[in-house]
Every structure is written in structure tokens, then in C-alpha cells.
Amino acid sequence: MITTQIYSITGLLLFGMGLFTLIVHSHPLRKILAVNVMSTGVFLILIATAYTPLGQGEVDPVPHAMVLTGIVVSVSVTALALILSCRVQETSNRDLLREKPVAETAKECTR
Amino acid sequence: MVKTRNRPKRLDGFQRLFLLLVICMIILLGYILSNIPGGTLGLEDTVAEFQDRSGVESPVTAVLLNFRAYDTMLEVVVLLLAVIGAWSLTKSPLPGQVADISPIQMGVVRLLAPVMCLVAAYLVWQGSHLAGGAFQGGAILGAAGVLILVSDFPQIHTISALSLRIGLVLGPLFFVGIAFCCLFFTGDLLGYPEETAGWFILLIESACALSIGVTLAALFAGSRPESGVQKKQPAVKQSPDRGNS
Numbered sequence: 001m002i003t004t005q006i007y008s009i010t011g012l013l014l015f016g017m018g019l020f021t022l023i024v025h026s027h028p029l030r031k032i033l034a035v036n037v038m039s040t041g042v043f044l045i046l047i048a049t050a051y052t053p054l055g056q057g058e059v060d061p062v063p064h065a066m067v068l069t070g071i072v073v074s075v076s077v078t079a080l081a082l083i084l085s086c087r088v089q090e091t092s093n094r095d096l097l098r099e100k101p102v103a104e105t106a107k108e109c110t111r
Numbered sequence: 112m113v114k115t116r117n118r119p120k121r122l123d124g125f126q127r128l129f130l131l132l133v134i135c136m137i138i139l140l141g142y143i144l145s146n147i148p149g150g151t152l153g154l155e156d157t158v159a160e161f162q163d164r165s166g167v168e169s170p171v172t173a174v175l176l177n178f179r180a181y182d183t184m185l186e187v188v189v190l191l192l193a194v195i196g197a198w199s200l201t202k203s204p205l206p207g208q209v210a211d212i213s214p215i216q217m218g219v220v221r222l223l224a225p226v227m228c229l230v231a232a233y234l235v236w237q238g239s240h241l242a243g244g245a246f247q248g249g250a251i252l253g254a255a256g257v258l259i260l261v262s263d264f265p266q267i268h269t270i271s272a273l274s275l276r277i278g279l280v281l282g283p284l285f286f287v288g289i290a291f292c293c294l295f296f297t298g299d300l301l302g303y304p305e306e307t308a309g310w311f312i313l314l315i316e317s318a319c320a321l322s323i324g325v326t327l328a329a330l331f332a333g334s335r336p337e338s339g340v341q342k343k344q345p346a347v348k349q350s351p352d353r354g355n356s
Contacts, residue, residue: 012140012144016136019133023129024122061174080197083200083333086201
């Protein structure tokens, strides 16, 4: 039981840290990273709830399956968010990503 | 060194209030989590009961591709949507510039990429009885694609945009196609006939692993291939769909 608790609390802390960063910081990269940290926390909690000590019954496969697909989906969400933030940088007048003249940044952003 | 402008030195009033709220939420959720009654709230017994009829021996694969296959189908489509979104938003051509590549990197990638494709194929095959499956295999395939991309192999430029797009849609297409075949023949969406369920699952997993690999590599590249109609330059890219399962 203590194992589940440790993992759950760690996941919870990660989720809280991510949520705080997501709201407090305005930099797009930080927000994307924060969402990733949050999702990692959620995955950790899900896996921890599925934990059963060795020999005490079957492991619940449903959370495992959900986390498995969730990881891949979160990778694609991250990629889409990065491209979206690049696009916002290109088309907006405000400089969101770094402190440089907009034209210069936009050029780098198209990579 | 990139200096981020909005790094607050001190938290202002609102941020302190929010920090307090987040801490309260963590304590509350922690209290709830530590009071979840253990024991019989999972679905492990239900899954174990129907395991024989799912066509695979691994419970995770059974959940992913049989019991909750509809869910997985939509998630595969989400991946495809992510690529479509990425390609709609970016203007840069597909093989981007890479930094100068050391010969050691070229050599290592040349050795690693085939091995990774093999491991991916093995993981997909292993998914029927142990840990493994389309997502793990696809992730390794995607990693191989990323390695090939950053090494800027000349073969990348010979892959046509069409084959890349086919690689992207193959998995979702197989999944949806089999789903509708099942609907037509057995009356249930994704209700595989029991005796051939294992083969259907393997087929879907192989196609999905390929598509997930191509998807992840394409998302890493972050740029789209030239359509090939307007321009003749072979500006197409990427990908592990040469040598895998």
C-alpha cells in the first residue's frame, strides 16, 4: 500500500507543479512543458492505482492501456502545440518566444 | 543563451494566492487518494474472465485492441489529426537543415536504425502474449525515424510524399476498415469473430505501429513534404517505412 501512496503523491505533486507553472508563466514553451509535467503526474497516479503487490491477484490492465495510448497522444499534442506556438510567433506582432526583433525570430521559427 | 523575459523574480499577490490554492488542492486530492478503498474496484477480474475470448494472451493488448478498441481507434485518428494540423500550420519544406553531422553519428545510426526496426517488429509481435504492442513498437519506429532525420540520410529525399502520406493513414485505415468489416459480418463494430480475433489484432497492430512510427517522425520533423505537383524538387522526407515489419 505504501508503494501506491508514494507514487500517487509524487504524481499529485507533479500535477500541482505543472498546474502552477501553466497558470503563472506566460511563455508558451513553459506552458507546453507544464502541460507535459501535468500529464506525467496523471499517468503516474493512474499506474499507481493499478498496482497490486506481487501474488495478490491480477494487475488491472485498463489503466495501463489508457496510459499507453495517453503517452503517445501527449507526444503528438506537444508537437502540435510547439508548431502552433511557432505559428503564433510568426504571425503576431508581439514577441512571445524570445527577445529579438520579430522578423528575425520568425525566420528562425520556420526552421 | 536565450533569455526568457517573463521569469518572475518574486511572486505577486495573485500568484501567491494561486500557489496557496494549488497547495490546498494537492492536500485535498492527496487526502482523497490515500482514502481510496483498495481491493475490488478495478476491472482486472472482468478482463481475466473474458481473456480467453479476446484472441490474445496479454491483458493490456486485450483491453487496448479488443475490449476498448473503439477508444484506441479514436486515439490513432487523433495522432493522424495532429499530423494534419501540424502540416496545415507550417510552411517549411520537409527535410529541414541539420547541423554538421559527424561520421560517427552516421555510422552509429546506420547500425542502429535496422536494429530498431527489428526491435519494433518484435515488440509488435510480442504484444499478443507479453508487454508490447503497436504503441511501443511505433514509438521505437518513430525514434528510428528521428535518428534517420537528424542524420540527414540521402535516402530521406527519395521517399515520395505519397508514400509518406500512405504510411500515415495506413494504421487508421486498417483499423476503421476492420471495424466496418466486423460491423458488416458480425453485427458489432469491432466485434471480431472469436477464432480469428488474434489475427485481426496482429494485423491492426502492425499497421498502426507503422503509422505511429511515421507519425512521430513526421511530427518531429515538424514540416510538411512538398506536394510534388507544383514543384519538381524532391523535397520529401524521412522515415522508417523502408525496412520494418
